[in-house]
Amino acid sequence: MSETDTSGHSTGARSKDSSLSMPPDEMRRLGYRVVDALVARATDLPDDVARVGGRREEMEKLFREPAPEVGRSPDEVLERAMGAILPRAARIDHPRFFAFVPGSPTWPSVLAEFLTAGFNIFQGTWLASAGPSQIELVVLDWFREWLGMPEGGGGLLTSGGSAANLGALVAARERAGNPPEGVVYLGDQGHSSLERAARIGGIAHVRKVPTGDDFAVEPAALERAIQEDRANGLSPFMMCANAGATNTGAVDPLPELAGICRREGLWFHVDGAYGGFAVLTERGKDALDGIGLADSVTLDPHKWLFQPFEVGCLLMKDPGVLEAAFNVEADYLQDVDRDSEHVNFADRGLQLTRRFRALKIWMSVQTHGLAAYRAAIEEAFELAVGAERFVRDSPDLEILSPAAMGVVCYRFKPADGTLDEEELESLNAAIQATIVDSGYAMISSTRLHGRYSLRLCIMNFTSTWADVRGTLQRVLDVGHELGLR
Ligand SMILES: Cc1ncc(COP(=O)(O)O)c(C=O)c1O
Known part of the structure; x- marks a missing residue:
């Protein structure tokens, strides 16, 4: 029996034996x-x-x-x-999961998730998490350097790309003085989360700029839209460019769009949730030339940095803009550090209580080294190039968008040319459903400028050429089987 004080409470026990504890x-x-x-x-x-x-x-x-x-x-x-x-x-990390956007977490990143939950880190303030907050600063600085953004840039880790895009829109809106007739531009291949962010952020106008046959924004179309909107009394304040469109992997012409934004005084945001981490490879760096010119960039480590859900990232050229938009002081937080050296990540976004997301990135990069990441991303690029070649070499398959950032869009189209567009759409939809039902692979479809397309998204570090080839062969086999009925 432990001793008790005058209030009847135990004085001696080292840890309380609650019915919520476990031996x-x-x-x-x-x-x-x-x-x-x-x-x-x-x-x-x-x-x-x-x-x-x-x-x-x-x-x-x-x-x-x-x-x-x-x-x-x-x-x-x-x-x-x-x-x-x-x-x-769905086994999102299955080597033949090629639908939507796959994710394949490394083992150290999974262990880090367990650890952060076990240590129950609160990473909203420096006061409560000096070590973890420093690790988030370090990881953010790695990303900044990889992208080629200037020193002094920073931001925060978020639940995902959607939260990062929302943060960017709100920060840009505040920076622009909250114009009542504000206009945000994105390409017609821009991600739906940007439209949702504009709705949440009360932004009056979202203008979709048309893309060309390569699914990238045409700079002249953006310039025209800005002039038109200004002539109509609206206030353009932000352009969101794609660094890897979810549909096709297409990258908008970042240097040209950055130039227009600079001249016109618009905030230049780059949504690199899908493709941003490709900068770790030479060909990704070439494809994403100009990304470092952005005022803000969205990244998604739970995509091409092989992290378990959820972790996104918003990086800003000037993190002060983020703090100006999000920081709200509260009396009950008056004890936290209030100097610029000691970052309170809660001041940079929506969440006060934040989990320690940086540990999984830090542990997996420390364990495997960057070379392993470069090689895995490079391999995904190569598998997509192989998939494009397989499609082009198959008379009954047609390429609808070439391999870009691990994405290939294609469809089954019998070479005899007997099926019209409507028949092709229903046959391809049936192929997709049959393969998904079989469990062999997970593939999905999309629309490219209105046309139905099958889509392979290759991003998993365990996927092999046999997985990609086997899946495309299934598309052919099922297509032939269904087409003959
Ligand atoms: C280009 C792009 N932006 C934003 C998002 C949204 O990211 P999340 O699903 O992590 O919220 C995605 C997700 O696929 C994406 O591909």
Whole structure:
């Protein structure tokens, strides 16, 4: 029995024995079970299906239940989580997951997620997280250097590209003095998160600038739009360019757009959520020439930096603009450091309570080294080039956009030319659905200037040429099979 003070509270116990605590041996045993299951999953993944789906009715039957008043055995709970819930999903890191945007986290980054949760780091203020905040500054500075942005730049890590784009729009809007008839420009291939950010940010006008056959913004079209809008009494204040369009991997002409923005006094934002980290390779650096001229850049380490969800990044040439837009002082935070040396990341964005996202990036880059990242990105580029070649060499496949930043758009089109556009669309949609249902690979579709297209997005460091080739061969086989019916 521990001693108690006059209030009746224990004075001696080192740690309180709550019914929410767990004995150390039990903590260890359950933790090892989780690690073993994750390692087995990673090892078996290439032989697994790429996705397990399910209808709502089926999921309701499996999982609908009231919260239990009395806890169950942790092994039983873990069993249901690992055996029933988690596998009923797409394996985004499957080597034949080529849909949407794949993600394949490195093991050190997964361990870092576990560690940050276990240490329960609050990374909103320097006061609560000096070491972690310094690591975020270091990681942000790595990114700044990779992009070729000037010294003094900085920003913050976010939940993803959408949050980073929102931060950029709000910062640019505030910097422009919050014009009531403000206009933001993006290409017609700009990401939907920018439109959503404009809606949240109360920006009156979003103008989509047409792209050419290469899916990149035509600078003259932007210039025309700015003049037109000014003549109509509107206030253009920002251009958002693509550094790798989600649809096609296309990159807008960054140096030209930067020049227009400088001349016209517009904020130049580059959405590099999809392709930004390609700067780590020589060919990516060439493709993204001019990215360092941006006033702000969005990146998504949970894409081409092989991090687990969620982590995005907003980098600003002047992080002071971000603080001017987001910082709101509060009496209950008066004890935190208030000098420019000690960054309170909560002052730079939406979140006060923030998790320590930088550790996973730091641990994985420290463990594997940058050369491994360069090689993995380079390999994805090469696999996409191989995919384009395979499509061009197959008489019954057609390229709709060439390999760019790991993306290839294509469709099944019988060489005899007997199918019209509508028939081609429904045949290709049926091919996509058949392959997804088979579980062999996960592929998705899009529209390119209105035309239905299949799309391969290659970004996973475990994908091989056999995976890419096997998937395209399936498209051909299924196409022939369905086309013959
Ligand atoms: C170009 C681009 N911008 C923004 C986003 C949004 O990023 P997130 O899904 O991380 O919020 C994406 C996501 O695919 C993207 O490809």
